[in-house]
Amino acid sequence: MNNPTRKKTSIYLKLFLITTFVGLLFVTFLSPSTYNLGPFMVELRLQLLDHGLTTVDISPVGEISARTHLPPVKLLIDLESMDLDQLSDIIATAPQEELVEEIESQVYSIIRSFVTKLLVLSVIGGFVGAIIGGFRTPKYLLTGVGFAVLVTGILMAMTFGTYDIMAFENPEFDGALQAFPWMMGVVEDSLRALDDVSAQLQALSENLFTFFQRIEELQGFDFIEGEYQILHISDIHNNPASYDLVDRMVASFGIDMIIDTGDITDYGSPIEAELASEVSRLPVPYVLIPGNHDSPQVIQRLREIDNVYVVEDQAILEILDFKIAGIADPASESTAMEVPSEEVLDDYAKRLAETVEESGEQPDIIGAHHPHIARQLELAPTILTGHTHLPEVEIVENDDPILVSNAGTTGAAGIRGIEAGGDIPYSLVVLHFNADKQPIAADLIKVRHLESGYRVERFVVEEYLR
Structure with missing residues (x-):
């Protein structure tokens, strides 16, 4: 490889590393987003370079986790509040099939909104990364943004493409819940008995x-x-x-x-x-x-x-x-x-x-x-x-x-x-x-x-x- 080619490759490699790193930093630290899921208020956020876990935080009781996907991305869901009156109304009035369809629709809407936000953050992060790295011409700025969006997009596609919700049939418990692995069943069985x-x-x-x-x-x-x-x-x-x-x-x-x-x-x-x-x-x-x-x-x-x-x-x-x-x-x-x-x-x-x-x-x-x-x-x-x-x-x-x-x-x-x-x-x-x-x-x-x-x-x- 001649010197001009090697130099050009080195420049793009440096641009890729800087813009991808900064883009992923933006995605990690600015990802928290709050959504309404029926009667629930949840916060969704993301951590990179972690095991393929989804963790549901039920503060202050503890956490429930499951290995749901392949990429080294951790999805964190914080249950912030629940409207019990609305939940009771939904259970009492909504037919089961319609309820499932409505929840699925809301989940897909939340995923689309969350992924869109992450891609926007990667655009901003890629742009800032290019500026920090000294790449300030339009060509390099666009390329840097493209690198950041590409990597983020691939991670999200692999995460949600390999996502297995059934992994929660064998969850891991942490915090106070660690001593009570029966909790998932006890709620269902107890409410049936009430x-x-x-x-x-x-x-x-x-x-x-x-x-x-x-x-x-x-x-x-x-x-x-x-x-x-x-x-x-x-x-x-x-x-x-x-x-x-x-x-x-x-x-x-x-x-x-x-x-x-x-x-x-x-x-x-x-x-x-x-x-x-x-x-x-x-x-x-x-x-x-x-x-x-x-x-x-x-x-x-x-x-x-x-x-x-x-x-x-x-x-x-x-x-x-x-x-x-x-x-x-x-x-x-x-x-x-x-x-x-x-x-x-x-x-x-x-x-x-x-x-x-x-x-x-x-x-x-x-x-x-x-x-x-x-x-x-x-x-x-x-x-x-x-x-x-x-x-x-x-x-x-x-x-x-x-x-x-x-x-x-x-x-x-x-x-x-x-x-x-x-x-x-x-x-x-x-x-x-x-x-x-x-x-x-x-x-x-x-x-x-x-x-x-x-x-x-x-x-x-x-x-x-x-």
């Missing part, structure tokens, strides 16, 4: 009401009608059937207020916050004391609902003349879901005691998600807690008796409980109060197997009945 579960729970709550209507006829059970009835629930963990059960209990037993001692969600994600917003349909005040599986996003979403009151540690809430003191679980300040150390729990118990002392008021009810906090504070006649998933009611015989209620798990440990089919009962406590806001009785209700009914235990505070 209609049956909800119907059975509603029937059981009606049977319970009938049971209590006839309770005075049963030997060994005193008929007690309180001035106020409060429903204590806890640890729903995303189980939608729980809201149907709670709704029926409210209607059947004349419940005046609901107090939830936390863990209404599993991971505290924004999507779960929308699921938890189902409490808006309950017709009575709903008091939430956040647990370690809740998060700032969940708390903020629930604050926006008219009938919801969030108890933290700033002040004593007064609802229906009840003075309620409580403190959010330390872990609810983030999405970490960690169980705090005893030292941290002791500190929170001290903070709550100081809040009560500084208020100068005697609370009627004290609540905390973790029993380690709640059991340290014998500052009210009624103490509510959760966390352990072990339903329990205890009467502490002091000079002034104290009723301690742990509602267990009103969600039977969540949708995972439905999938596992384990022996975790749905549980809740109906609290009866006299006119002085003192607890006179508590009915601990456990539904262990939907097909076999329920178990009720009554605890009476004799001192407050006099």
